[in-house]
Amino acid sequence: MKYGITLGYVSKLNQIDTLKGIEKAKSELKKVIKKEYKLIEVSSAIVTEKNLWLNDDFQQSRRPIDFDISSTLSYGEIMQSNNKWRRFFLMKNDLSKNNMGIMTEFNSIQRDMEMDNTSSITFQELGIEIVKDEYDINYVNEMVIKLFEHIVSVDKKVASEFEELQESHFGNTIIFITFKKLKELYPLLTFKERLNKFGRENGSFVLQDYVEKMFNQTKIQQFSSDIFDFKTYSRIYYYNKSVEKVLSLGYVSYQVDREMLKIQNNILKENTKTQSGYQHLLKSNKLPLTISGGIYLDRLTMAILEKQHIAEVHSTIWDDEFVDYCETNKIKIL
Secondary structure, X not given: OEOOEOOOOOOOOOHHHXXXXXXXXXXXXXXXXXXXXXXXXXOOOOEEEOOOOOOOOOOOOOOOOEEEEOOOOEEEEEOOOOHHHHHHHHHHOOOOOOOOEEEEEXXXXXXXOOOEOOEOOEEEEEEEEEEOOOOOHHHHHHHHHHHHHHHXXXXXXXXXXXXXXXXXXXXXXXXXXXXXXXHHHOOOOOHHHHHHXXXXXXXXXXXXXXXXXXXXXXOOOOOOOOOXXXXXXXXXXXXXXXXXXXXXXXXXXXXXXXXXXXXXXXXXXOHHHOOOHHHHHHHOOOOOOEEEEEEEHHHHHHHHOOOOOHHHOOOOOOOHHHHHHHHHXXXXXX
């Protein structure tokens, strides 16, 4: 197996059907989620200015991609996440009543991402931001279940159009588990080994109450103090049979309020961010409380279309050796 691709691997779909499948999966998912939550679909910004700073550096583990703007003699930064922007957009456009929300299709560039057959330096996320009057973990759980139900229905609808594909790729049920329980089940395994074993044995699942347990661990996504409420952050996983490992499919979480920001910043000591315009809005309670969700579209289409490499479902930069390997083995990449 090279580049995570099985020797002799042949895509079940030709290139035209692959493109049609990607289009169908994305459009169907957007349609059902937009209808479910009565969302307004908006075009996401891709840059932020330094003073307001609507970006995320994942606890300073990702280097910024910044640039100078000659006409204004200022500096901009490419956003690696748009969760802050979505919340700011709701405030700015007077969408602050309970259950008002937006949906975005966001293209992210993360130059420090470790590239393999399921990850690259770019990815697409279907983002959801909904205003809520109060914190309620039950709503987080309900939203996870509802999103999963829509993913399953879209999976079956797309797969039914191509006889080469299996009918189901995510199962019909999703299991909730905490970091503590997962560790109790597999005490001798690493975090990633636990995820893979649990997913292989149980199918799709949601991991909760784990963010604070992951601080300062290498090769594990880190979290900034001013975006997600760590206590409610819930990550959705599924077992991808084509690549034989567990992959993250998305997340649901409340964003922080003023009090939670204070608590989390006391833990992480991200004092360099405290003077940003965004944190000023947070501390003055000008931003609406929101629940934030995301679905990783590339991972979704990869699973539904039974692809072994993410390059088969989205276009980005790969090294010449990998491109040559795909050409030699007749693997079509976008």
